[in-house]
Amino acid sequence: MTLARVFERLAGAEAPVEFTAYDGSRAGVPGADIRFHVRSPHAVSYLVHSPGALGLARAYVSGMIDVSGDMYTALSTMQRVLGDVTPRDKLKVVAAVLGDPLLRAAVTRRLDPPPQEAPFSRVPSWLRHSKRRDAKAISHHYDVSNTFYEWVLGPSMAYTCACYPEENSTLEEAQFHKHDLVAKKIGLRPGMRLLDVGCGWGGMVMHAAKEYGVKALGVTLSKQQAEWAQKAIADRGLSDLAEVRHMDYRDVAEEGFDAVSSIGLTEHIGKANLPGYFSFLYGKLKPGGRMLNHTITRPDNLAPPMKQAGFINRYVFPDGELEGPGYIQSQMNDAGFEIRHQENLREHYARTLKGWCDNLDDHWDEAVEEVGDGIARVWKVYMAGCILGFEQNWIQLHQTLGVKLDENNNAHMPLRPDWGV
Known part of the structure; x- marks a missing residue:
């Protein structure tokens, strides 16, 4: 049986894509906007031996399968045409494939796994987040190439969900608005001190210093991020107010901050460590100080947690763990924070990812030369898949604002939110 015939059995003869294979077989619609090309029979081995979508990802990352056309459209199309395929259907196809000597040898x-895949560990969650292991996990994803990130993220170098103030806002406008929204929620004013944990390339730190006259300290486990941020701070003349250190947030010795921001770090903390994490941040604040937690969440805590053996954990965020927004809020509350506001920016993250996908496409050849074809492919399929995740409500993005009450239980908050949209 040819691979094209296998594809037809799974997706149907009229699937709106063009399918070609190394054996010369074809299926689907000739000249379709989306084209899948299987370059090696060993791609089938990945599909057979790897669970779920991991096999397809491995075959794509390794270059055994090529996808021509928009990756988001390709993934959404295949999700639609393969949505009714059952495990029994797949077993029938595998049995048919084994009739071909070449495919049987490959299967x-x-x-x-491709070399871009982080080794999978069965270490339990409560042992997973030592300082050394967290540093290694962060380095796997963030210490790739600052130049690569400049191409993908754009001038803001913000690798977190933007907030689009208008339908036609650009990615850069939305990232500025996100930082400004955080600044207003935590009530920044000239002369205050801000601690930004998991600060990335220092976007929030520099925004607080430049726009609000705040003395801001950011910390990151990525050495490359810290080096880039410190140079950007100096180049922008903000060294008197802004600083980014290469260090674990748990090693910050200073106390008495007026505000704390955590933008995109909680995903890396681990469920078992959330009580200690929020207690630590609570302890860094002055009475009346505010903390804004901005994190990817899952819609609820009813479904099983994100699979540690899945594509995202193996290729993108090793040891990443997502919790429901209610659980995050409860942990903040139990640490002492009074919760004052929460909002879901799910649709905004889908738009943010689309902007990053467009940037990567615009710099594809340069990106491949900079980081290699495998890593570029990881990013292409990861970001496109996450667009689907946010659009279809598999994952969400929540900002939760808490305040540390003073000794008289005063929150020092306005009667109504004053930070706009």
Whole structure:
């Protein structure tokens, strides 16, 4: 049986894509906007031996499968046409494939994962987030290439969900608005001190210093991020107010901050460590100080947690853990914070990711030359898949604002939110 015939059995003869394979077989619609090309019979080995979508991802990252056309459209199309395929259907196809000697030889050989994949660990969650292990996990994803990130993220170098104030706002406008929204929610004013944990390339730190005259300290576990941020701070003449350190947030010795921002760090903390994490941040604040937690969440805590053996944990965020917004809020509350506001920016993250996908497409050849074809492919499929995740409510993005009450239980908050949209 040819691979094209296999594809037809799974997706149907009229699937709105063009399918071609190394054996010369074809299926689907010739000249379609989306084209899948299987370059090696060993791609089938990944599909057979890897659970769920991991096999397809491994085959794509390793270059055994090529996808031509918009990746988001390709993934959403295949989700639609393969949505009714059952495990029994897949077993029938595998049985048919084994009739071909070349494919049988490929399928019976279990391939090693592509080198871009982080080793999967069965260490339990409560042991997973030592300082050394967290530093290694962060380095896997963030210490890739600052130049690569400049191309993907754009001038803001903000690798977190933007907030679009208008339908036609650009990615850069939305990232500025996000930082300004955080600044207003935590009530920044000239002369205040801000601690930004998991600060990335220092976007929030520099925004607080430049726009609000705040003395801001950011910390990150990524050495490359810290080096880039410190140079950007100096180049922008903000060294008197802004600083980014390469260090674990748990090693910050200073106290008495007027505000704390955590933008995109909680995903890396781990469920078992959330009580200690929020207690630590609570302890860094002055009475009356505010903390804004901005994190990816899952819609609820009813479904099983994100699979540690899945694509995202193996290729993108090793040891990442997502919790429901209610659980995050409860942990903040139990740490001492009074919760004052929460909002979901799910649709904004889908738009943010689309902007990053467009940037990567615009710099594809340069990106491949900079970081290699495999890593570029990881990013392409990861970001496109996450657009679907946010659009279809598999994942969400919540900002939760808490305040540390003073000794008289005063919150020092306005009667109504004063930070706009």
